[in-house]
Amino acid sequence: MSASPLKILLCALEPSADALGADLMAALRKRCPEAAFIGCGGALMAAQGLESLFPVDRFSVIGPVAALQALPAALKAADRLADLAEKEKPQTAILIDSWSFSKIAAMRLRKRAPEMRLIKYVAPQVWASRPRRAQKTAELFDGVLCLFGFETGYFEQAGANTRWVGHPGFQAILAHDSDKAAFRARHNIGAGPLLAVLPGSRAAELKRHAAPFRGAIEKLLTDFPDLRVVVSAAPGAENAVRALAAGWPGGAFVVEGEERFEACRAADAALAASGTATAELALLGTPMVVAYKVELLTELWARAVLTTPHVSLVNIAAGREVAPELLQRDCRPERLAAALAPLMRDGPARRSQIEAFPAIARLLAGERSPGDAAAAAVLDWLGTGKTP
Structure with missing residues (x-):
């Protein structure tokens, strides 16, 4: 020097x-x-x-x-x-x-x-x-x-x-201390199935995901009649997410701030709009289905510039599809519910994601x-x- x-x-x-x-x-x-x-x-x-x-x-x-x-x-x-x-x-x-x-x-x-x-x-x-x-x-x-x-x-x-x-933000999530049982007790959830929903943060995202996400919850209730739903509000989008989730089935309630991480860790599975949320879920060890919808012109642009077969950060980090990605026309209630159901109970689909997360977390957060x-x-x- x-x-x-x-x-x-x-x-x-x-x-x-x-x-x-x-x-x-x-x-x-x-x-x-x-x-x-x-x-x-x-x-x-x-x-x-x-x-x-x-x-x-x-x-x-x-x-x-x-x-x-x-x-x-x-x-x-x-x-x-x-x-x-x-x-x-x-x-x-x-x-x-x-x-x-x-x-x-x-x-x-x-x-x-x-x-x-x-x-x-x-x-x-x-x-x-x-x-x-x-x-x-x-x-x-x-x-x-x-x-x-x-x-x-x-x-x-x-x-x-x-x-x-x-990544300092992701390291903070890994270090975040949360008690699954305490979160469930605080919100009177008990031991029943809990689905976390992360619909996005931008107004356009919330608008496009509202119908398919709500429809997926309604279809899941057929197989899981005691399902509870917690909706995670990203910083700055709290009011918009509350308006979005008002009246959703599954006794849906909204969490924000640090409690978002507690909710995701306590959930059995998550339905998430593609973005940083998918990385956060991997760090928290929560199996997920990734969904996203954009308008036609944006879809055409994305098809022209994308160089990866995956769009979610969790799958890009892994170099393979760890979490199902249901995009555009595949982002439909029946498709979303069918992909989520195996993650709500123990089985190969759930275990394969959980086993992949530690290696992904190291690539995302560092040590x-x-x-x-x-x-x-x-x-x-x-x-x-x-x-x-």
């Missing part, structure tokens, strides 16, 4: 990236107390001592229209980061998440501070679509820190040096603190005196 004090430029524009950045700063400071940090970030990184170069709130946008509107500000922000790097001469710049902005910033940083190492923290998604991102990442960055264990191969094949650090793993990788790469 250079004899001069360690100086690191960090860039985090979104709340999730701010959390990763703060965790990384704390871990780096433990290993290297003299480390200094410059760049941009949110409140959590500020609490760790970072004086942000500019406010980052304006860059937390979703969708192509909003991203296009934010482009002029993003170009100016990237130039300011490059000015800072040229003046302060940090040994490395770590760009956290925000792939579109990271590309812009990396090109400017490479041009203005060519001696500085560039590290990408949170690899862009390449495993379901847009695989060319891996090659672009290898061209722009000296090192890539991946959240998921199954990601590294995509970037290594493109020539990028990678390190798997783990050590992501902040510590990322800090170790950064210092290791800088300390070798070679390109990471």
Whole structure:
């Protein structure tokens, strides 16, 4: 490592990236107390001592229209980061998440501070679509820190040096302590069958899944007349989910916050919209059926860009179909109920998922603190005196 004090430029524009950045700063400071940090970030990184170069709130946008509107500000922000790097001469710049902005910033940083190492923290998604991102990442960055264990191969094949650090949110789920019996007693469920339903978080998802999910519950009640249903409300979607589940059969009730994880762990099986929820269920050890519906134009686009036979994170991580995926025209009440029924009782279908989950959990969450793993990788790469 250079004899001069360690100086690191960090860039985090979104709340999730701010959390990763703060965790990384704390871990780096433990290993290297003299480390200094410059760049941009949110409140959590500020609490760790970072004086942000500019406010980052304006860059937390979703969708192509909003991203296009934010482009002029993003170009100016990237130039300011490059000015800072040229003046302060940090040994490395770590760009956290925000792939579109990271590309812009990396090109400017490479041009203005060519001696500085560039590290990408949170690899862009390449495993379901847009695989060319891996090659672009290898061209722009000296090192890539991946959240998921199954990601590294995509970037290594493109020539990028990678390190798997783990996913902090998923590790928190693994560490979450919950008592199945206590949850059931609290909600007067008893020992009868319990189905967890995770319908999604976006308004369009909830609208499309309402009829098939409710219909699946009605059909399940034929085989399981004492079935109870708990509906998990994702953060920010609590009111919409309550409205959705009002009047659902099975004595359906809604849970939110930390109780979502308790509910899923206590359930015999789950019906989940494809997304992060499928990974959470695998971490909690709950057998599941994955479902999803989109409008026709989105379906046509997805068929054109998808590079994997699976859409759920749990199956992508496993490299095979662990949980049934019933999508589009297959997302019908009778199909959903038929796939769920074997999971509600002991048998091969249920046991095969449960047996597969521990290995999937390791690939999704990792086995050590992501902040510590990322800090170790950064210092290791800088300390070798070679390109990471």
